[in-house]
Amino acid sequence: MKTIKTGNEAMAEAMRQINPDVVAAYPITPATEIVMIFSQFVADGLVDTEYIAVESEHSAMSACIGASAAGARVMTSTSSQGLALMYEMLYIAAGLRLPIVIAEVNRALSSPINIHGDHSDTMGARDSGWIQLFSENSQEAYDNIIQAVKIAETAKLPVMVTTDGFIISHCTEVIEMVSDDEVKKFVGAYKPARFLLDIKNPYTLGAIDLQDYYFEHKRQEAEAMRNAGKIILDVAADFDKKFGRKYEFFEKYKLDDAEIAVVCMGSASGTTKVVVDELRSKGIKAGLLKLRVFRPFPYNEIIKELSSVNALAVLDRSDTFSAYSGPLFTEITSSLYTSLNSKLLTLNYIYGLGGRDISTEQIKSVFDDLAKISQTKKVENLINYIGVRE
Numbered sequence: 417m418k419t420i421k422t423g424n425e426a427m428a429e430a431m432r433q434i435n436p437d438v439v440a441a442y443p444i445t446p447a448t449e450i451v452m453i454f455s456q457f458v459a460d461g462l463v464d465t466e467y468i469a470v471e472s473e474h475s476a477m478s479a480c481i482g483a484s485a486a487g488a489r490v491m492t493s494t495s496s497q498g499l500a501l502m503y504e505m506l507y508i509a510a511g512l513r514l515p516i517v518i519a520e521v522n523r524a525l526s527s528p529i530n531i532h533g534d535h536s537d538t539m540g541a542r543d544s545g546w547i548q549l550f551s552e553n554s555q556e557a558y559d560n561i562i563q564a565v566k567i568a569e570t571a572k573l574p575v576m577v578t579t580d581g582f583i584i585s586h587c588t589e590v591i592e593m594v595s596d597d598e599v600k601k602f603v604g605a606y607k608p609a610r611f612l613l614d615i616k617n618p619y620t621l622g623a624i625d626l627q628d629y630y631f632e633h634k635r636q637e638a639e640a641m642r643n644a645g646k647i648i649l650d651v652a653a654d655f656d657k658k659f660g661r662k663y664e665f666f667e668k669y670k671l672d673d674a675e676i677a678v679v680c681m682g683s684a685s686g687t688t689k690v691v692v693d694e695l696r697s698k699g700i701k702a703g704l705l706k707l708r709v710f711r712p713f714p715y716n717e718i719i720k721e722l723s724s725v726n727a728l729a730v731l732d733r734s735d736t737f738s739a740y741s742g743p744l745f746t747e748i749t750s751s752l753y754t755s756l757n758s759k760l761l762t763l764n765y766i767y768g769l770g771g772r773d774i775s776t777e778q779i780k781s782v783f784d785d786l787a788k789i790s791q792t793k794k795v796e797n798l799i800n801y802i803g804v805r806e
Contacts (some may be wrong), residue, residue: 417593423584426554426591427493427519427577428453430561432463433599436517437488437606440479442742444498445531446581447521451493473498477505478517484514487611489565491516494595495581496523497625499537503544506574510545511637512622515568518546518576519561521585522682522733524770532771533581535682535733538710539743540588543635547575547644548711550681553669555582555591556708559661565603566651571644580683580733582771602658641712648709665708665714668721670696676702676786677722679748680731681707684767684774688731691779702783707744715751727761727786733768741799742766761789767802780801 593750685706695702732742
């Protein structure tokens, strides 16, 4: 069924169709609408979810952890400082292997105060043990939320699904929804192998774990994240089979024969596709790799897809302030360095902090830079800031 939804509405509708057992939340802009809409679903009796209104995001994730450990299917939503206030509990959710799902709307981190979108909040949680799925538009946000439930419960790992604040969260688009029954059938009933309210099979969860076993448990957590890659692809294949929309680790857009290419995540992908089309009409072999799965990072698959590119630009919608470059650039170049394609000419562009627009003209200038270094084989400025007054 085709309908018009904002990103927030699309994610809330997916949550309604999933009908989780528990949602605990403390609303924050620009994710407020997601739980506001969902709480109305609860009030109207459209779902039988236990909705817990708490006093902070730290409490929201704490309640989610308790409910998930007890055996419930659990979801929440947050953004920016709200996600940052959850950071402590994100590690606990992942370490306890609890399949919680967050509808996360990307927003800049203070200070200075800013309510608009960039990826700084999600990047701050990139090593917390959560699977991270990025969405280009409302359709992908809706589809990713539905898939996230199966991914989380199969991998026994939490998942956050992201959209760019206000750019996707508050803009209306036509999306294709599937029926409530089809979604319920796809996600299935949640039957955890172990849960604390199963009094006939008691077990210990979250006990102190010092030098004797902590290391082994974290090693298992790391292995679970690596194994999650296959689970993500299996769930995507099942989703494609049932609903006809194909997802993988990333989307290749005119990349197969590209000589110059851009890698990015989120809403900037759509703008980049427009530029790629324009350049292709002029005979320039430009391409895009739009990353959907940032955690676990699909380094082997990315290296393979970039093997024939002469020059590459990595667009980061966040900065690191103390590391060598933007976080996505670091991941890409680390992967390339350990491969046979370590000499690929690669540039980093930090863009769009605090919700600043990135235009087609700016992305054209990135491709102009790539065309130049492809010919000269010289990289003059490795780390670049685009769209900032200096």
